[in-house]
Amino acid sequence: DSGVTQTPKHLITATGQRVTLRCSPRSGDLSVYWYQQSLDQGLQFLIQYYNGEERAKGNILERFSAQQFPDLHSELNLSSLELGDSALYFCASSPRTITGELFFGEGSRLTVL
Amino acid sequence: TQLLEQSPQFLSIQEGENLTVYCNSSSVFSSLQWYRQEPGEGPVLLVTVVTGGEVKKLKRLTFQFGDARKDSSLHITAAQPGDTGLYLCAGAHAGGTSYGKLTFGQGTILTVHP
Numbered sequence: 001d002s003g004v005t006q007t008p009k010h011l012i013t014a015t016g017q018r019v020t021l022r023c024s025p026r027s028g029d030l031s032v033y034w035y036q037q038s039l040d041q042g043l044q045f046l047i048q049y050y051n052g053e054e055r056a057k058g059n060i061l062e063r064f065s066a067q068q069f070p071d072l073h074s075e076l077n078l079s080s081l082e083l084g085d086s087a088l089y090f091c092a093s094s095p096r097t098i099t100g101e102l103f104f105g106e107g108s109r110l111t112v113l
Numbered sequence: 114t115q116l117l118e119q120s121p122q123f124l125s126i127q128e129g130e131n132l133t134v135y136c137n138s139s140s141v142f143s144s145l146q147w148y149r150q151e152p153g154e155g156p157v158l159l160v161t162v163v164t165g166g167e168v169k170k171l172k173r174l175t176f177q178f179g180d181a182r183k184d185s186s187l188h189i190t191a192a193q194p195g196d197t198g199l200y201l202c203a204g205a206h207a208g209g210t211s212y213g214k215l216t217f218g219q220g221t222i223l224t225v226h227p
Binding site: 104 | 144146148153154155156157158161201203205206214215216217218219220
């Protein structure tokens with residue numbers, strides 16, 4: 001158990017819909033990261049938040065947005081969903097260390113039909 | 114963009130065999146991490162190597178960071194079915210706006226048959 005909690009574990013929805021994925025980081029970790037994992041793209045960095053502020057952005061689509069709340073939990077919002085958005089979405093948290101080690105949640109599997 | 118290339122992509126071996134997975138880049142990383150991911154779960158950190166030439170051992174797993182900090186290898190001795198999984202290497206950026214941003218390799222799917 002990494003200490004990172006993600007909900008929901010599975011989500012099935014239709015094209016054009018909007019979903020919200022939730023993440024609670026490990027106790028004491030201020031940084032939250034979102035990654036997308038698909039068979040053809042591997043693990044792709046989407047976005048990072050540190051103590052409520054956006055810190056780094058990766059390959060995140062404009063239809064996607066995220067935020068980190070004062071209690072440090074984070075939400076990833078995916079809108080106008082397309083078939084290609086079907087993937088595993090991982091949240092990870094880390095302490096502020098120079099090596100940047102990440103502790104991943106179990107992921108949210110999104111299926112867009 | 115700093116890319117990490119892992120090889121091989123797939124590895125299917127018998128229990129008791131040895132294997133090596135490689136992770137290569139043309140870029141220098143401040144550190145390199147190895148993760149293992151099982152189906153339905155998130156990646157789990159196995160080890161972090163920081164110093165060029167560093168070698169770390171974790172039971173039957175040996176990790177090495179290249180002298181120039183551009184490449185790494187994972188060697189498993191006497192593989193067991195429990196070693197089956199997806200092995201990912203990830204290079205860490207040193208700091209600034211890229212702090213904490215890991216670049217992941219595509220992964221190596223290892224299957225160890227009893």
